[in-house]
Amino acid sequence: MLPGGEDGGKHRGATADEEAAATAASLNDLCATAGDAGGLPALAPFPRAAVWAVAALLAVGLGLGALVLAVVHSAALLVVAVLLSAAVVAFLLWNAAASASGRALRRFVDGLPASSLRSATDDQLVKITGLVACGDISLISSYEKVENCVYTSTLLRKCGRWGSEVANPKNRCSKWKLTHAERFAADFYITDAKSGKRALVKAGHDSRVVPLIDENLLVTTSGNTELSSTLRCWLDERNIPSEECQLIRLEEGYIAEGMRLSVIGILSKKDGDLMILPPPEPISTGCVFLSFLLPTYFDGIVLRLVDRSYFMHNSGVS
Template identity: 80%
Template sequence: MLPGGGGEDGKRRDRGASAAYDKDADATTSASAASLNDLCATATGAGTAGAPQPFPRAAAWGVAALLAVGLGVGALVLAAVHSAALLVVAVLLSAAVAAFLLWNAGAAASGRALRRFVDGLPASSLRVAADGQLVKITGFVSCGDISLISSYEKVENCVYTSTLLRKCARWGSMVLNPWNRQSKWKLTHAERFAADFYITDAKSGKRALVKAGHHSKVVPLIDENLLVTTSRDTELSSTLKYWLEERNISSEEAQLIRLEEGYIREGMQLSVIGMLSKKNGDAMILPPPEPLLSGCVLLSCLLPMYFDGIVLRLVDRSYFVPNSGVS
């Protein structure tokens, strides 16, 4: 009870103060919710699904048609003059082009092409970079007005969290062995969130606000740890059961699952690519106004690809434990 009142007047004042407190709490909760950036749509890839592809589909079909014509002509020459040279050349060329396109399609879908581009890009300095320039800033992360807590491990003071739930399936049907290499882990539930945070430039020592919250476009290149892998003989832990119940997922549906989680915690080292804004002496890194094209990675035979938003590339991988999560 608040001081300064008794009887009915005091009770009315208490009720009024409680109502005001509830309104303030609701406003604070709404502000915090508005500060979060729901990135669940980027869970299936590198977050560039809406960007145009570097190799247009019409051009791919055109190349396929030309290769088909070459194979047909080679087959005719083989039948007419019994010389397989042209057919062999056409087959080898078709195989090389198909392998090149498949390699680039896989690299774009997995984010490998963008990772190679980001890793090869030289770091910028907040001291010399100009307003409106596309920059890559590498440094240590600190939380902004709000911080996040990871969904499963409950890691605090995060600026980005990612929790993915996958089910084991093969051609749409459940399989008995989750360790079978032919089994496919299908994403069935995703939780990805980001918030505004600060990054301290390792080159200049200056600090910039990264606008990753408030519905900004963000491309997270963050690896998730494998926390849990279950089989039909696995007894689910109480923590996992509670996590599933909170999301209305039946424990019976969780007999063949993988749970993965990643995060960016305060104090980690991160590379950020975005548009630099300098106003009133304050530096901010904003999403680019339109999708941008990365450069070619010739040594890896990778075509340029588009990225749309602030790119987050984790440099500090001390939390990442590969091949973990056997439960």
């Protein structure tokens, strides 16, 4: 059974046993990577040891500044140390936020020129942009029941402030904690817009995948909202008590057949078959000096949705 219900996926032209075997071999469960930061399996832009080393140096500078102030009554060194500390802390926080939100990786993907399957060589890191087509396995989204998907993501969040009321359900200042996640991917085909050639993207079977896919906000409730029958049924199917879901928001994203997608991975041309595979080791995005961004790293096939026609900002409240 594929995600989304009893008819949650289709294995074209196969028996039930063959479908189950194909599902186990092709479906990629990414739920473990769905964290509060968006589920991006990206490495931090700087190691923890470096942060502690910088913190120790700043503490020494502040201490020396305070000592000079006490001995010679000159605050110049202390002021310089304070300003330098503030600048370094802001720089580190800026980079940490950019890495956690995926902003740095999105800038890298959007700025990378598109490759051509015709001219690209074997084992080359490529960015292929084109139309998506399902492979042997297709998915259906968990809540909206969108069929013929190659990637689906459904996230349930609860208000992180105990006993609080959300005056404005769309207020981004409210703290929402991720409590349930369903995120799946399967192998699919992409047709290169430059060359017209088609490649198999190995996003299934435990491949490392970095989905840069935004979720639609489908449901937001406040303390006095009566849950819809559709939402109650969805919660009951997952054994989530509906009485505990008075302050929630439900988000869902997907990549459906026919959408335009950019894929970054390693091209394989063995035996005449074109495939895009996860990189064998983490890839650096490099520095972006004008944006004060340090290198961040990604480990897996990157999926960046180009066709955002399905995306509705701040969609319905239920």
